[in-house]
Amino acid sequence: MPYTQQHKEQTRQRILVAAAKLFCSRGFDRVTLTQIMSKANMTHGAFYAHFSGKSSLYEAAMQFATSHAFWARNDKQSEDKETHIKALVTRYLNWSKSDEEHPSPLEFLVTDAAHKEEKVRQAYQACFDSLVDRLALILQKHALKKSSGQEAKALAEETVVSLVGTVAIARSFAQPLQNDFLKRAKVRIVSRLNSGLKSTA
Amino acid sequence: MPYTQQHKEQTRQRILVAAAKLFCSRGFDRVTLTQIMSKANMTHGAFYAHFSGKSSLYEAAMQFATSHAFWARNDKQSEDKETHIKALVTRYLNWSKSDEEHPSPLEFLVTDAAHKEEKVRQAYQACFDSLVDRLALILQKHALKKSSGQEAKALAEETVVSLVGTVAIARSFAQPLQNDFLKRAKVRIVSRLNSGLKSTA
DNA sequence: GTCTATACGCCGATAGAC
DNA sequence: GTCTATCGGCGTATAGAC
Numbered sequence: 333m334p335y336t337q338q339h340k341e342q343t344r345q346r347i348l349v350a351a352a353k354l355f356c357s358r359g360f361d362r363v364t365l366t367q368i369m370s371k372a373n374m375t376h377g378a379f380y381a382h383f384s385g386k387s388s389l390y391e392a393a394m395q396f397a398t399s400h401a402f403w404a405r406n407d408k409q410s411e412d413k414e415t416h417i418k419a420l421v422t423r424y425l426n427w428s429k430s431d432e433e434h435p436s437p438l439e440f441l442v443t444d445a446a447h448k449e450e451k452v453r454q455a456y457q458a459c460f461d462s463l464v465d466r467l468a469l470i471l472q473k474h475a476l477k478k479s480s481g482q483e484a485k486a487l488a489e490e491t492v493v494s495l496v497g498t499v500a501i502a503r504s505f506a507q508p509l510q511n512d513f514l515k516r517a518k519v520r521i522v523s524r525l526n527s528g529l530k531s532t533a
Numbered sequence: 534m535p536y537t538q539q540h541k542e543q544t545r546q547r548i549l550v551a552a553a554k555l556f557c558s559r560g561f562d563r564v565t566l567t568q569i570m571s572k573a574n575m576t577h578g579a580f581y582a583h584f585s586g587k588s589s590l591y592e593a594a595m596q597f598a599t600s601h602a603f604w605a606r607n608d609k610q611s612e613d614k615e616t617h618i619k620a621l622v623t624r625y626l627n628w629s630k631s632d633e634e635h636p637s638p639l640e641f642l643v644t645d646a647a648h649k650e651e652k653v654r655q656a657y658q659a660c661f662d663s664l665v666d667r668l669a670l671i672l673q674k675h676a677l678k679k680s681s682g683q684e685a686k687a688l689a690e691e692t693v694v695s696l697v698g699t700v701a702i703a704r705s706f707a708q709p710l711q712n713d714f715l716k717r718a719k720v721r722i723v724s725r726l727n728s729g730l731k732s733t734a
Numbered sequence: 735g736t737c738t739a740t741a742c743g744c745c746g747a748t749a750g751a752c
Numbered sequence: 753g754t755c756t757a758t759c760g761g762c763g764t765a766t767a768g769a770c
Contacts, residue, residue: 335736575755
């Protein structure tokens with residue numbers, strides 16, 4: 333038995349990483365198994381030793397991307413100023429604009445997930461919820477006085493919708509006006525967040 | 534010459550109608566020319582007498598859908614109460630949720646358009662802008678006192694982002710919580726619109 | 735487990751009869 | 753202009769050697 337269990341698990345991870353990046357930046361249909369396996373430094377024949385099919389991989393990749401989104405990591409030490417509201421929004425918009433490193437299912441796979449089986453949509457929703465919860469937590473911290481979990485969550489959800497919608501739409505715009513659109517949106521979103529905090533603070 | 538110019542134009546329109554519906558509800562890749570032509574009551578062989586290829590059709594369909602969106606029609610008489618803010622939002626959310634009749638490129642083709650050539654993205658943006666302009670116009674009418682075009686347009690753009698984002702995201706959610714999500718969003722959006730009008734009225 | 739080779743189906747596009 | 757028939761390419765999935 334020249335191949336260890338650990339080795340198999342590692343290759344499976346390599347496939348997941350490659351798949352998550354490719355799926356998130358191009359969507360389900362525009363990515364081929366050959367491309368994924370190639371990015372994972374293998375040939376397509378090896379794929380079926382790890383997953384039962386493309387759809388199965390898609391589902392796993394969505395969950396993988398969710399749990400590896402940058403906001404999912406608990407960077408305890410950088411919690412103070414790095415997650416300062418404006419910084420988070422800016423970072424999110426910049427991060428999502430470029431598909432590098434950690435891919436974002438939220439914007440790049442809206443529409444895509446809508447046509448898939450329940451499992452995939454559940455994973456998408458979980459990803460969305462995790463970001464909302466994350467933001468709600470930050471909002472509560474920054475609110476000086478009592479801000480109910482309800483209010484924080486509502487503002488967080490509204491904000492995430494705006495973030496996701498903004499990036500998704502911007503990507504569908506013609507080049508010349510993309511940045512202006514993103515800038516305007518950023519100003520609006522930050523403004524809403526600030527006034528929201530003041531009113532509940 | 535058994536076929537008149539008019540007849541050709543009519544068939545072309547039939548293809549466009551069918552294509553717009555199918556593309557908007559399923560996206561570029563999940564629709565085949567055979568399906569489109571079948572919906573237009575023809576076989577796929579006849580297609581190339583009207584369009585040079587699938588991509589060309591996609592571009593035309595996007596423009597067609599834009600100019601036929603329900604908000605693009607100037608229903609002068611129903612301008613008063615039918616376009617009342619809340620009614621418009623409700624109608625939009627309900628309308629976009631179901632792909633029937635007039636399809637919506639805005640939600641269903643975000644992501645899709647992002648991967649296409651400049652022409653398509655320009656058409657997408659034109660569609661977006663037309664809705665923003667439409668809404669901005671209504672907002673200005675409802676604002677009792679001076680509300681600058683700037684303010685109205687900013688609020689309109691923010692609103693459309695929320696609408697599009699909401700519908701697109703909801704469609705990617707698992708069934709059970711879709712409606713709750715839509716309801717919450719609707720309340721938020723209407724609320725923002727009302728307070729926006731008050732402050733500038 | 736990973737490779738190469740190949741089977742099979744689907745789809746966009748073309749050819750040619752009517 | 754619309755049909756039927758077919759070509760050619762690509763992508764998923766499988767077979768079998770190593």
